[in-house]
Amino acid sequence: MSNPSPEVNASVQKAFLEVAVPPNMSEEERLTRWSIIELSPTAVVIFNTKDQIIYVNAKFCQVMGYEKNELLGRSHTILEAQSQSDETLAEMRRQLSSGKPWVGEFQNLRKDGTKIWIHAIVTPFVDAQKHPIAYVKMCEDFTERKRAYELLHEEKRKVEELSAAKDEFLRSFTHELNTPLSIILTNLVFLRGRIHEDADALQSLDLIERSSQRLRTDIDHILQLAKLENQILDKKIVPVAALLEDICKEHAPLAKAAGLQLREDLKGLGQASVLGDGVLLRTALANFVSNAIKFTLKGEVSVQADADASFVRIGITDTGIGISPTNLSRLFSTFPRIDVNLPGNRVGLILAKGIIEKHNGRVEVKSEEGKGSLFTIILPRGDKP
């Protein structure tokens, strides 16, 4: 690019002085002010109403890759990238011609042809009649940041896509598992009707049935877990004492068969209720109770609950095998690298915690190996006491 002629230089200088130096400013003040702008780490360009560049600072030259004398007197539009949306430019011009500053982002073209993203504040200089006579643009090259942001955005989109694909996979996969399982269970009923006297065969059928039921519960839990994130809750007032009484009643035979006491102490609850999906809440709380029964060899499981003005607190205590500190920290992780002997129906527990959190509640666990565990479920109260 050729340098501007001396005439252009002189006219640019004159225009700049008209814009930048108020008539009553001393030479010293002028120098101080402009050396600050000249040395500023922010890129600064001033152009007149005909888009002619009348000032650039050193940083601006560095950002755009030009020498100062290659820009002075040129049209400001040489810096505009062709990909620039016309709407952005039109919007900026409209704003500036009305005397208001404009803040925005757009693409500029460097001397070497590379496009860069600029974040700019453009402010009009106005005359005594408030008419714009020039514009000062302070800008920052944020290409790297924009690229990092776009990369992050893209990665986030990919993760979301993968998560949706995983959920879809789980949904269709569990459906496929369910059909053979229902065939097994239905045929078991048929066989049971045929085998009356053979005690060993009946016991064998019991074992097949229990394992199939367990598999079915796990499949149901995985399916529910896959649905949970995007599920819209069917919220109703759920009285907590009635729900817990029901769950305890339902689990009494299981506890009895395991030789355990199942105690309930719900006096502190009063009429407290939570606002939520009754079916999901039942699943969650039942999972905590059945988990406690399953992993307690002797002693008792107790369900204790109370409520204050804001929260309902449900404690499920067992005298079971307990959980080691390492395993405790990974208990609710979906993809844990965990000891093979980690006890617990983890799918059920993860689902239960997910349901409680979906209801704006939380789950706390205290456990000591060999002594037992305490799962505390805290839910916001849905009624006014």
Place this chain on the structure above:
Amino acid sequence: MKRILVVENETDVAQTLKLMLENEGYNVSIVLDSRNCFEPMAKTDLVLLDLIMPKLSGRDVLDEMDRRKIRLPVIVLSAVGLPKLVGEELSRKYLGLQFVPKTSMHVELKPAILRAIGPP
């Protein structure tokens, strides 16, 4: 003897139902390709209908039964994930429809059949 028509594309499910229900004393016929289910309905007391089938879905079968004015009790064998809304919509449209999740067939099917047509 009361006659039950099983409309189900999965052979193993259909045969299991036949075995179980014949053991109860019902007369059971199977149609694996749902497009051929309408003719046998003339000699049927109850239809057990799968919802998800490749050629003609359970919903399509219900629509076609409606169009042909075939009035028979129907028990829909639904998958676990049957959205509540779909179930509600179908129940509104076809009065008396019963739903039995496939995973609970072994427990819920017999009572549902008794409700629909009584003992064999």
